[in-house]
Amino acid sequence: MVELLPLSDIEPQAVEHLLDAAFGTDRFGRTAYRIREGVDQVRALSFALIENGALVGTIQCWPVAHRAGDGTATSLVMVGPVAVRPDLQRGGHGRVLMAHMLAAAETKADAALMMIGDPEYYGRFFGFTADATAAWGLPGPYEPRRLLARAVNGHGLPTGAGMIGPR
Numbered sequence: 798m799v800e801l802l803p804l805s806d807i808e809p810q811a812v813e814h815l816l817d818a819a820f821g822t823d824r825f826g827r828t829a830y831r832i833r834e835g836v837d838q839v840r841a842l843s844f845a846l847i848e849n850g851a852l853v854g855t856i857q858c859w860p861v862a863h864r865a866g867d868g869t870a871t872s873l874v875m876v877g878p879v880a881v882r883p884d885l886q887r888g889g890h891g892r893v894l895m896a897h898m899l900a901a902a903e904t905k906a907d908a909a910l911m912m913i914g915d916p917e918y919y920g921r922f923f924g925f926t927a928d929a930t931a932a933w934g935l936p937g938p939y940e941p942r943r944l945l946a947r948a949v950n951g952h953g954l955p956t957g958a959g960m961i962g963p964r
């Protein structure tokens with residue numbers, strides 16, 4: 798049996814253990830962690846996937862913003878990490894987590910979505926592209942082709958130059 802729960806219902810230590818397994822224990826140096834430094838996850842858009850009572854996947858979202866040189870700030874929601882237990886990857890769990898988050902975002906997201914991820918996955922299945930992000934900057938190294946974004950719930954994307962950081 799598979800169920801989706803708010804991530805806030807899950808023991809934080811179990812979530813950290815799953816993230817270590819999916820991304821490695823050196824994950825904290827990643828640029829994505831700097832983008833959302835110091836902010837709390839968006840509870841309404843962060844979920845756990847439970848299969849037969851065990852935690853098998855998580856998705857987290859974070860309040861971030863695009864800040865232009867003239868001081869204009871545009872809110873965004875950063876999606877990720879999306880993590881599936883390594884022994885269960887490529888079994889559809891990542892798609893279930895993303896689809897559930899996107900359905901919630903259609904009515905609850907207070908800003909458009911951005912993420913660092915593979916366009917071959919997040920573009921192919923979920924409509925994320927790098928079309929709007931060419932002039933964006935991040936507080937650390939990244940591959941421009943993997944800086945993805947998507948409008949949602951009536952919220953559009955800033956396309957001009959700007960730094961992405963915590964909201």
Ligand SMILES: CC(C)(COP(=O)(O)OP(=O)(O)OC[C@H]1O[C@@H](n2cnc3c(N)ncnc32)[C@H](O)[C@@H]1OP(=O)(O)O)[C@@H](O)C(=O)NCCC(=O)NCCS
Binds near residue numbers: 914
């Ligand atoms: C990336 C991840 C979340 C995908 O979830 P998953 O449950 O393994 O994948 P799904 O079963 O939902 O999707 C399967 C399909 O997506 C494809 N796919 C999965 N990961 C992919 C990737 N990184 N790039 C391209 N395609 C990918 C598979 O080939 C498969 O395609 P097919 O149906 O044509 O065979 C999961 O593999 C994971 O946790 N990976 C490690 C952590 C990570 O890289 N997270 C993403 C960055 S935030």
